[in-house]
Structure formats: structure tokens, C-alpha cells
Amino acid sequence: MVKSSQSVRKYVISSALVTTLALTPVLTENVSAKADPTSTESSTSAETSILSNGAQGEDVKSVQSDLEAEGYYTSNLDGIFGPLTEEAVRDFQADQGLAVDGLVGPETESALSNSDDSTNEETTTEEPTTEEPTTEEPSSDDSASQSDVVSIAEDQIGTPYVWGGTTPDGFDSSGFILYVFDQVGIDLNRKESDMWLYDGERVESPSVGDVVFFEGTYDTEGASHSGIYIGDNKMIHSGSNGVEVADMSIDYWQDHYIGVKSF
Structure with a gap:
């Protein structure tokens, strides 16, 4: 009877151990999947690189300012990406031959930046005209x-x-x-x-x-x-x-x- 009791006890312990080992890989895979930083960072990066309706802050205000300089935005520079800002973005995208989605992504942001540079260059090239009267000086x-x-x-x-x-x-x-x-x-x-x-x-x-x-x-x-x-x-x-x-x-x-x- 003693031997029989010990055998039963060993069997119970062994069965529990087997069950634990069998479940361990499954639990470990689930924990690793939840802790993976790659998917989280990628999602965050994608979100922060695009401005859309509902966004707020200095980045939005900067976009509004650029759109105002190009004649597309005429409202207050409030830093709030609302319907007026989205409409201005869409009009700008259409004129620039970009995808008209109302979102300020890398391509739209780059186009706004290039347009701003062109405006500055045009202003610079006009400056010498104010100095034309100096060409009369050689007469003396x-x-x-x-x-x-x-x-x-x-x-x-x-x-x-x-x-x-x-x-x-x-x-x-x-x-x-x-x-x-x-x-x-x-x-x-x-x-x-x-x-x-x-x-x-x-x-x-x-x-x-x-x-x-x-x-x-x-x-x-x-x-x-x-x-x-x-x-x-x-x-x-x-x-x-x-x-x-x-x-x-x-x-x-x-x-x-x-x-x-x-x-």
C-alpha cells in the first residue's frame, strides 16, 4: 500500500510539471508580442509626421502662416486645424499637383517650404530696382x-x-x-x-x-x-x-x- 501511494504522488507531481512546461511557451510568446516596441514607435512616428483636421499647436500655426503667405488661408492664425485650414490645404495641393487629401504630410510640407523660398527669392530680386537712381551718379x-x-x-x-x-x-x-x-x-x-x-x-x-x-x-x-x-x-x-x-x-x-x- 505504501508503494502504491508514493507512485500516485509522483504521478501527480509529474503531471503538473508537464502541464506547466507545456503552457510556458504560449505565455512567453504572448508577453513578447505585447512588449514589442517596434510596432508602437512606427505607429507614433507615422501619426506625428502628418497633420490633419483636429490637430492643434505651433506646427499647425506654421502651416497656416505658409498657406497665408501663398494666398490660400485668410483666417486667424490660431494653430487649430479646422475646416478652413483643411480647405486651404486642399486648394494648395490641387494647384501643386499633389494628392488632394487635406493632410499635411511630408510632400505637402515640402511644397509649402519650396513655395516660401520662391517668394523670398522674388522679393530679393526686386530690391535692386530701388537703387536705380544711383545709375545717374556718373553724370557728375x-x-x-x-x-x-x-x-x-x-x-x-x-x-x-x-x-x-x-x-x-x-x-x-x-x-x-x-x-x-x-x-x-x-x-x-x-x-x-x-x-x-x-x-x-x-x-x-x-x-x-x-x-x-x-x-x-x-x-x-x-x-x-x-x-x-x-x-x-x-x-x-x-x-x-x-x-x-x-x-x-x-x-x-x-x-x-x-x-x-x-x-
Whole structure:
């Protein structure tokens, strides 16, 4: 009877142990499934990256501000994603060729950001227009240069005429013009014919500091003589008597006059 009792007790214990071991894997799998952080984080990340109707906060307010800048949102910037905000989002998405779902996801947020950058660039490119009046400033410098030209030319009065001369030791007609303008930083062609064809710009009437041109003063093609206009129908030029002031109203100059250029 003792042996029989012990056998029964061992059998009961063994059966309980087997039952426990059999159930353990099932309980362990269930616990692991509930504690898995991957699915929870993924869900949270997806939720926080998209703004939709009912959302509130600074992110919503920022979206409203961007939509307002683009002309889609005209209500208060209250940070509440309501029907007006959703309608503005849908209109923006439609114009941008995005999926029209009323949700502010990565694509819509990126499009809003790019539109904001484009607006800033357009504003920047318009700024230089306010500075246009500064382009008129060189006119005073031009006046100063014209005055300098006349002053330098007057300083050379009395310099003898020298064929091929380009220095204060002696000038020919084009050498005199070349020297004076070189003193104010303006490079010209060596011959009057080339100055007339290629340098500066032609004007209808002479201003002080402009160069007047003549042709046929000797046997050569094109412009053959020149002088610096100083007003009152007078010029300073290098003629046969050297550098001097000449009256352009006399018949000789009038007969050979071909025009004036501003350098």
C-alpha cells in the first residue's frame, strides 16, 4: 500500500510539471508580442509626421502662416486645424499637383517650404530696382572729366606742332587729342579717321569736352583733323601754329566740318 501511494504522488507531481512546461511557451510568446516596441514607435512616428483636421499647436500655426503667405488661408492664425485650414490645404495641393487629401504630410510640407523660398527669392530680386537712381551718379563724374579734358588741353596751348608728335614736346592734330584723353584714362585710336569711325559716340551738337572732326584738310580719306570743343563755337586744336584756340565759325572750318563725338 505504501508503494502504491508514493507512485500516485509522483504521478501527480509529474503531471503538473508537464502541464506547466507545456503552457510556458504560449505565455512567453504572448508577453513578447505585447512588449514589442517596434510596432508602437512606427505607429507614433507615422501619426506625428502628418497633420490633419483636429490637430492643434505651433506646427499647425506654421502651416497656416505658409498657406497665408501663398494666398490660400485668410483666417486667424490660431494653430487649430479646422475646416478652413483643411480647405486651404486642399486648394494648395490641387494647384501643386499633389494628392488632394487635406493632410499635411511630408510632400505637402515640402511644397509649402519650396513655395516660401520662391517668394523670398522674388522679393530679393526686386530690391535692386530701388537703387536705380544711383545709375545717374556718373553724370557728375562725366562733367568732372569734361572739365578736366578742357583744363588739360588749355595747359598745352603753345606746344609746337610736330608731325607724329604725341607728347608735350610737340603734337600733331590727332596726337594732341590722344594725349589729352589719355590723361583722364580714355584710350583712343591713333588716327582721326579711326577715332571718327570707332571711338565714342556721335552726337548732334557739341558739348564742352567733346571732339569736333573735319575732313579734307589734307589729302587723306575720312576725318583728317580734330579739336576739343570749349564752348562759344571755339575749339583747342594742334594746327600748323601749334596748340591754339580756333574759331569754328570761320568759313574754312565750316566747310570741312563733318560732326562731333563724345568720348
